[in-house]
Amino acid sequence: MITLKLAFRNLLGAGLRTWLNVFVLSFAFVIIVFVNGLLDGWNRQAYDDTKQWTAGSGQLWHPSYDPYDPYCLQDAHAPVTGAIATLVKAQQITPVLITQASIFPGDGMQNVLLKGIDPAQRIIRLPSAALKAADDYIPVMIGKRMAESAKLKRGDQLLMQWRDKNGTFDAKEIRIEEIFSANVPSIDNGQVWISLAELQKLTGLENEATLFIAGIQYPGGDAGLWKYKDLNFLMKDIDEVMQAKKSGTSIIYLLLLTIALLAIFDTQVLSVFRRQKEIGTYIALGMTRWKVVGIFTAEGAANSILAIVLGSLYGVPLLALLHRTGIPLPESVDSYGLSISERIIPYYSMGLILSTVLLVVISSTIVSFFPTRRIARINPTEALKGKIQ
Amino acid sequence: MSDNTIISLNNLSRRFKMGSGEFTALHHITLAFSEGEFAGLVGPSGSGKTTLLNIVGSLDTPSDGEAIVLGVSIASLSHQQAALLRNLNIGFIFQTYNLLPVYSVFENVEFALLLQKKSHTERKKAVMEALEWVGLADKVKSKPAQLSGGECQRVAIARAMVKRPVLVLADEPSANLDAQNSRHIVQTMKRLNKELKTTFIFATHDEKVMEYLDRIITLNDGKVVKDINVVNAKN
Secondary structure (H helix, E strand, O other): OHHHHHHHHHHHHOOHHHHHHHHHHHHHHHHHHHHHHHHHHHHHHHHHHHHHHHHOOOEEEOOOOOOOOHHHHHOOOEEOOOHHHHHHHOOOEEEEEEEEEEEEOOOOOEEEEEEEEOOOOOOOOOOHHHOOOOOOOEEEEEEHHHHHHHOOOOOOEEEEEEEOOOOOEEEEEEEEEEEEOOOOHHHOOOEEEEEHHHHHHHHOOOOEEOEEEEOOOOOOOOEOOEEEEOHHHHOHHHHHHHHHHHHHHHHHHHHHHHHHHHHHHHHHHHHHHHOHHHHHHHHHOOOOHHHHHHHHHHHHHHHHHHHHHHHHHHHHHHHHHHHHHOEEOOHHHHHHOOOOOOEEOOOOOHHHHHHHHHHHHHHHHHHHHHHHHHHHHOOHHHHHOOOOO | OOOOEEEEEEEEEEEEEEOOEEEEEEEEEEEEEEOOOEEEEEOOOOOOHHHHHHHHOOOOOOOEEEEEEOOEEHHHOOHHHHHHHHHHHEEEEOOOOOOOOOOOHHHHHHHHHHHOOOOHHHHHHHHHHHHHHOOOHHHOOOOHHHOOHHHHHHHHHHHHHOOOOOEEEEEOOOOOOOHHHHHHHHHHHHHHHHHHOOEEEEEEOOHHHHOOOOEEEEEEOOEEEEEEEHHHHHO
16 A cells, blocks of 8 residues: 555656656557447347347258358258247247348449348348238339449339259349348348248249247247258358457557557666666665555556546547447448448446456556566665665 | 574675676675674775675675574575565665655555565554654655755664664665765664664774764675674774
């Protein structure tokens, strides 16, 4: 206690030098919390959006289904019968049938994934109710990214070509009934959503599905041949991208932290040289050498405590404001392939704040300790004369 | 050696390494100091006064011989034991005052008591009493930079005395002071020596200080060349 008390007195007595170190360190502290809060906020938003728009509470996949292999779709489907049909009827899961198709917007042709979903489903947020049956065209819906890339708008009619279960080509006019706005590119880019019954009819895959999206009532686990994929599995891509982003951004704030720590290190080295007489006096007054090491180390560590206090003074209002307003992101980040909303709301968890506080305090203490270790070898009679040893 | 001997130096030598050779600062010193003495080590620069004080103050250890201070052999003490001895029993007064610049007068004097983990009330009472002894009770909030040299040295005396040590070692306490201040601080120490029975040992070559000493030990080239009990001599 006395060590901390003396350390704070000495530190505050050092004036401007202390405040310069403290400001740089506080800046590093705020930046670390901000950047990690931004990524955590992005992660949470991506996780929630992906869950609400596509993953549900998990999915049941046909054993042959591989989302990265469009050629698997020819075989990745099976009839909805037995136990799985009961679950569908109980609205615990909703079936999705996926096949390949081509659309002809304007002059060109575009390959798309044609996804059939029950218009009455309530498990994911997709506005599938828009897929009402019509006689002379097939009502479909697409995402806004798809609409932008294919230059399509609501009410547009265009030709769509697909193969049925026997490989026979067929084509029919489709009409864009709805353009939905979702933050999840995986249900948007290159995809056309259609009524499940309509797709089953077009392909001849009556009562068949490729996968099922589970609602919160579904307890989890495989169902017959359908393999259960939990949220950890379905969010793996998001987690990996986030980890990569965190590693990249951590370089920036670690550099900033290093600069701040170097300033503390430098101050500590100077202190041990310039305050020889003071060190000698402490020892003459009855302090052990290691207690003096403790005071000097605590002085360095106290920089971090002052930095956290100072950082909180300007950081808390600033970060709270950003939490309220969110941070607009440029459209180019869509290319990350992640679920990204127009504004990211940073999320500052207690764990993030505590871990950052610990990082700053521990790293400051370590860099403060190394230069002060030499006090333990100082000759007090020389130190009392102020001789640099 | 009398019963109230608190320092006993027997055949004490101190050598320092100098390049490839050695420099002997103290040669076979044998001395004893009794409780309540007001003694001074005098002699020219380099005669070994400060080295002797450092050994007595457990800041240094002898190369040969024995230094027994308050019943313990200095050479046998660990760093911790030596620190405890200084903290509880020995006060230091330095030529350059060695006050801690960021602390106030009160905090500087309080420091030794903080190390002894005394309560706030005890500390406050003792610090104010010590500052009254040296006539600085009205400067408690001042910083050392705001004080004159004489005032700084009086703060140093208060800091040395506040813990009521058995022994105070003063290394050239008047060297940076004018004649009036020199006399003032020595008079203060003499008064404390009489009132509190604290033993004072000076290292000095200031004649104004010597006027007040009861015993003058003259050192030259690390040897005791004279040891005069001034009181007896006057009588």
